[in-house]
Amino acid sequence: MSVDTQTQVKNAASQLSVGYVSFGRATFDIEAANQLSAESREVLKRQPNQWHFIDSLVVDPQSAEAAAQQLSGKIDVLLCQFTTFVDARYIDILASELKVPCILWAIREPNQKFGERLSLNSLTGANAAGQRLRNMGIPFRLVYGNADEPSFEDSLQVALRFWAAWRKLQQFHVITLGDAPEGFFFSQPSASVCRQLGIDITHLDLNDTFQRAASVSETVSDVEIEQIKQQVRAIEHLPPESVKKFAQMISVLKAELHQLKADAVAVRCWPEFFTEFGAAACSTISALTDTGIMGSCEADVLGSLSMDVLYQLTGSPAYLGDLVEVREEEGAVVFWHCGAGAFSLARNDTGAVAGKHPNREIGFTLEFGLKPGRISLLRIGEDQGGQVRALIGSGEVLDVPQRFRGTSACVRLDGDADVAKRVVNVMEAGFEPHYAFAYGDAVEELARVLTLMKIPVTRF
Template identity: 60%
Template structure:
């Protein structure tokens, strides 16, 4: 199984043209486009020259099959639906169809390219064929276009992660956390892979790591987390050792995320909190979920792919109908960079167990997207998505927390909105990431035929 990452999304660029339009102008646009596209952080296969025949499209598609993850098809002029049909059905990857602005802007001039109509036809064809695709429009060198194209690449990276997601679980779910382990039907529907590590064996491997081997890791974390010198040396060493072991395991099985049974054994047997381990992994781009929440880890990962920002996983612990806010909280887990800048990420001890180390901070202010991938009563996969704004205010509770004003209320009061979420039986862990990717999530789940509810 090949995992798609931000740096190895393999994208092929092809350009279509028709002889009856202005191919000289189209060819110039192709050269300019290829130059501008190289600034995108993907692995490019640039197909030189315009494809002007269906046979040419088939030949190029045969060469690309099995070597790309996404096809970027630029319609430099109008071409009929056979071109995209041939390439998309042969390559068998998602497609981005690209329309370019008509270059002749003065009134009364010839419609020299008619790119937009070609893309419109391609959208109809791809929709009928059931081939996933996105649409982009603009000049290659335009900054806004480059941003939209980057978002499209992030979208397909997330799409691939949903299809290839592998999660390591460390131990079983805590007693009564029935939602943490998805049903076999849900795992099959999503196509994810779940690999389980034995908790006791993981502890033993961690304790066997020599103290000297974790010095670099400790120094790196100490540069991001304040107040670690106040903690028990034993707690900090155990954190570093189990972090090293889990990093090795993630690489060994090519996993995307980890879900950890963080209590009670981490406290009662290992003698340290798992919160900091989950936080450090999430900070580095491997999302970590507490309480062995597999679909919580998946929710975090999808948000991370779309926003390029570490996701936070929190309980919904409070609502304030007066100002339309809810509070998300967890015991002490959160990527270090999510902390308010005025306090930074602080090292602490678990609020209920009084064992370190955990993270202490309020979430930084900003617009966020909320996501929960879960199951309905029949075991079918569904998703809950929402927009919010983390308020600029001090830490609400010990651990990590943030007060969020829910946006896009559709004239519903807060109690009605939250009541709907609770009464529909959504899981009590919610993934949150900075950035507005609500529309991308809606499109992603539509392509996956996963029903969506709105927070």
Template identity: 30%
Template sequence: MRVGILPLGRPTFDVPYAEEKLAVMLAQLDASGHEITGPRRLLMEADDAALAQVAGSDVLLILQVTFTDAAFATRAAIGHAGRVAIWAVPEPREGGRLRLNAFCGLNLLSHALGLNERRFVWAYGDDVDLNALLTGPEIAPKHGTPTDAAPVAIRRDLRIARIGERPAGFDTCAYDRSALRDLTGAEVTELALPDLFDRARALPAEAVAPYATQADRLGGIEALDAGERDRSLRLAGALDALRQEHRFDAMAIRCWPETFTEYGGAVCGPVSMLGEARTPCACEADVYGAVTQAILQDVADAPVFLADLVDMDEETGVVWHCGQAPASMAARAPDATVHTNRKQALLLEFPLKAGRVTLFRLSQAQGRPQVIVATGEVLDRPMAFTGTSGVIRFDRGAPAVCADVMASGLEHHMALAYGDHADTLRGVAAGLDLPVLELGA
């Protein structure tokens, strides 16, 4: 067969390591006996010349070497007449930075392809079954089913801030204001990101002081750049002021790249602080993620964490985000740190404490609103990756959960809370007249 490859990467990740991974992937492909066409270098941006190289191939093979948004790969897949396959590679859980984050890129792309009804095959691993990837059955879409649980009512008066627009290629964070209001009653107020920055810069010192006091308790805070630390904490004060002014219950914030490139301080630490204080914030302007957090917070009566699923093996999965989980979820005293890719303060760093957890998403996967739930145990393990992360043993097994994430086209953000809340969330689904997909079932 003629196999056209598109190796995807981004320069904010560990490019030398990604190139090593790509070389191993190419060696396996070259040994397969198939005709391999297309670029043999990492594509750091959309590349129409690369698309021309793979045109007419029997299989379009997207090599997800690092995390990327889904825009270019989705365009390539939709425009390809033949079979589409995706191969993403893992990285070791060594407690350092997330050097590739390829699984999350695979997750993002599976959602985009599901929305576009584009069938595909996927593999995640260093040494995969190329025959199955290139010739095996395509993934079958999976949807939730109706629940017979007793209905549980949610608050119908949620007030959500959307600050800035979702990043390009993040279909996982798209929303329709009217559809969300009809479904949940939530009202969304759209605010401009530069206005948040202006408000933060103008904040008086006394409004920043409560957050500075919290930060002073973090290990290693004195080693961080004082200007970045101050700018970051000013975002906490500005977000809290907006919360009070508009009576927001949750916020969805465009967290990158402008907080780093235009403002000069991370919003991750402030998100942790506000989440601990029961104002959950969603990264990447994920409005449905913010509503998901607000619902789960009410169900659990506890802080929630909006996390990416960033690795799966035969036994466990890893949930992670840059450094914004609520501090009460920490297995040890949190440390202050910088963003692993952007190298700016302020973020929190810790492994999640051991205990039973529930993951939940009010999902729009494959264009169908539904409730998605998973349960498991956070294990007492060393920190998998820098930021805030936890290793989970899923009740229904990691391979089955992973398969359902891809088959359902699940968004890359799920809300996590401690405790087993699956029964109540089934009732929430019944109250919203939505089907339920329990991952791995």
């Protein structure tokens, strides 16, 4: 299945509830300001977010107060359009009441004739508002351009994705299916880290989930099986029982995740999935990740958060893998996992192929090398003092065949430093052995959002 990147990106940011206000002042071209505001609202309505529009221009402190009351408690982000210059009183009123991140929108000066009146002066209004927000401690982004410009839509989406990722770093609800496997101490974050990041963990009992999955009817499971046949090759070569168990398990987890309004799932994928349930968890994790619900192996909670932050910023389903090989001759490293990976990340020439677990010989897992392309890397982790920290990087997935059974990617890291030394530095710094990456150039956005959250950043 191919990825429609634009659709994926919009889906990632569409969870935000966004308020829209437009500011104007009568001493500038107020007729043009009203027309620009109306045209902008029509463009924004085509975006997938939940919008809350203030239809009339905010032209004085009284209308700013009314807009603040109308939006209070309803939005995650405020989009403020400066159709003309206005002073900072209006943003002060709105920001003081709403206390949400802002996107300041400056539009282009329409008067292109030399020596004539400045008709809107939008950019100065946004400048004044940004200075006031900075002093108030309210985070903001600036976008510049007119609503009908394709580049403006891209800039707006970047800003919305940024605030979606920022929100996940403060408010993240993850389902853990079972406990971490023995010795995987890093998979369960400390209480201190959960408080720092606002992580809410809901635990599901593994054996109870197995029993509920076993009771799923064939009518329900057959729907999942037919869908998976359209996405994954060679299903017909697997024992039907392992495919049926996949369909039963994903049916149960989809319902649980929806009911609990969870952002992601972290799964104890061994040994009980093999020994008690009789199937691999890899395919379930892969299928959920492909739909935008990030799933991590080995009950890795911060791994699932790392994946979700990347998904919010890039719109690409993220991959979580072990760092298993250094290839000095290519300046690359290999990330691998034993059978999990969103179907849409597979190479086009092979697609996502169904297989059996390389160690357990139980299905079904995924078999493919990841497609070539630019990636951004993230590992949100915990230092020895119980504080949050992060590792970020960027690189290129090379156009090479599948390296090991399971799913794998050979990634050439950006930068000239010796790749083996870089790996030594990362591991000696004690970073966790699961690394997330997603397709897209988002490393600078990652650095920016982590800095905003006061999370120390190490570059790979």
